[in-house]
Amino acid sequence: MSTKREEKVETFPLWKLPALARRLVFQQMDKRDLMDLSMTSRPVKKFLTAYKPHAVQLTWLFDGSYATTARRSKYAEGHVYQYLTVTLTFGNDEESEEEDEEDEEEEEKAEKVENFNFYILRDPSVKRDYVRTINGVKAPLAMRKRKNPKEFEIAGGKERVVDLKFMEDLTQHFKSIFYIDIYNVTLRAIREFDFFGSFFWKYSGKKFGKFCTFNKNVKFNEEQMKMICNELEVDYLRLSVVTDCELIHGLNLNSKVLKIWNTGYLTIEDVLESKCEKIEIIFPEGLNVDLHLIKTVTYWKTGKKLKNLKRLNLETGTFNSETRDEEQNSFFEKARSLGIRRHEWDEKKCYINRDTDNTVALLEFDGWEFNMAVQEKR
Template sequence: IDLSMTSRPVKRLLTAYKTHTIQLTWDFNQTKDAKSLESFGKELARLLSAYMTVTLTFDNDDEDQNLLFCILENHGVKQDYERTINGVRAPLAMRKRKKRMLFEIAGGEDREVDLKFMEDLTEHIKSIFYIDTYNVSYDLISNFDFFGAFFWKYSGKKFGKLDISPPSDVEFNEDQIRMIFNELEVDDLCLEIESDCELIQGLNLNSKKLKIWNTGYLSIEDVQESKCEKIEITFPGRLNVDRYLIKTINLWKTGKKLSNLKRLKFKRGGWSEEEHEEDKKAFFEKAGNLGIRRHESAKNKCYINRDTDKAVALLAYNGDIFKMIVQNDNDEAEEKDDDDSDDSDEEEESEDEEE
């Protein structure tokens, strides 16, 4: 790709005979101070301090083979030689690192110039590669017009992964939230957004993977209509045992809803040891009426069969986190990893409460 930016004949050849299919990821991230990251090593610190990045992922599982264009808030990047983007001299200094598939780009002086460079670079990449998946990560970067950004004209309304976690002073309105859920096609959706909206009814949860925090706008009824395979949701308050847990289990058990579900995790907001114990006791008493089988050794777990095909789900609830895992051959190992993580979280929360 470097030759395509330094040689017009090579650029024409690659445009005529595209050789690879790639995923393209745009990252718009909070700037980090490179000095504060030097414990990772100077080279990695420079990479982590990028505030906008374009990543090319080739058709393999080796992340070390990803090609990154990192726009730094650093005017001191020393250009190794001049490059052209789409036949025009690159307006920002660029340098290719020798030890990594990485270009450093001197940005940070003018946000609009940096975004225009990112857009022109995208056009250049698109002209020499087939792109089958677009991904976006919007993470804490300030003064960024997400819905007016350039990438929409390339991705349209279809994304592989869409990760939205803006600064806390950025609020999404109802139309924007509806657009994300009801108009976009996303395989892997992660949302941590602020909104003053009350419950928004009629949101379509159709991503294969869904992870959401701060969900005061999301109704449990829409979750129960979900077509997702993996769901992880942190709700803002206490989980109603009947509406959130027992009803969800029963809809899956009877085969009426959640037919695609493989893994589900609900977490409540806030901490109350008394409420945890009350909710846990109420849950297992009411779950008994659904025909559960208690776990062989763990008191906070049980099993339940689906009526339609006898699929088995493992249920776990400690008053804080509810998990439902439709089991397969790999679930035992996955379950152990998840439980270890949850236990660690609970211990930390308990210690904080005692202090």
């Protein structure tokens, strides 16, 4: 009596391929599956460590702000909150413009970028979907995939030191299997956190793509402010911090994009000496027409300073409606001596040419906020 032969299931001979061909296979693989395999298969992790199929950006987010981080967990009643996040960004090789610009080119770039988020939640009840190994050790916190194919959630919230160690372990794991070409960090409202003693400095060193702080719970001293401005190499620097410092002399503002709030420690001379392309500054004591505005326009017009500038925004921290019109009129009256040309229809705007190359800048001042946009040559 003959028996039906069992059909042999053919599998893809991945490990029989040459190393280069195998690397191409991993490059084409779904990125979430690739990251998951790196945590469940030692041969895959070993191969990725040797050949690193992708270049990525890695971003750390330290955030205790419940208002902006609410996330619903399948396993928890009510809402739980992520407060530590590691984000991997793929496909961001091209230089990107500022976040809030939404022209067609930026939208096309955004479509090419993929962000994969690993959220450490304030929710120890999250159940793991299966066991993962990170850096050769069983993951100490439960991790599971979300319905969103680009998100993972991790059971944290019991001890911050454990959560931060897990965040560091994830960083080391991804550093071993990918080329990390840019590191970014954002600090938001998180209490009792040693920002300058945190683990991420040993990975990024003093070079960041983006370095952003929005934290009223951490006070920066003069030495730390000087370190940020004078020692870090940052493309996009955004500071909104609490500090007791008065004027700090000798600050170097050389990031490509600079946004600073709470700037009692900053002078207009620091701004004029900067090499930045895009600047946003709030002066808490208010804007002075002569000291801040006319002086800035004069130096730009003569070509002596702000040679790299593309856009400048200066804003007052004190809003006085009674003097607003007076300040606006005073600026345009004094700017006439610099050779301004009034805007075709908007009385709050005017044009000015730079003496050295005839480049045109559009100026706008409403009594509270000053904008200067250098026009592209056609």
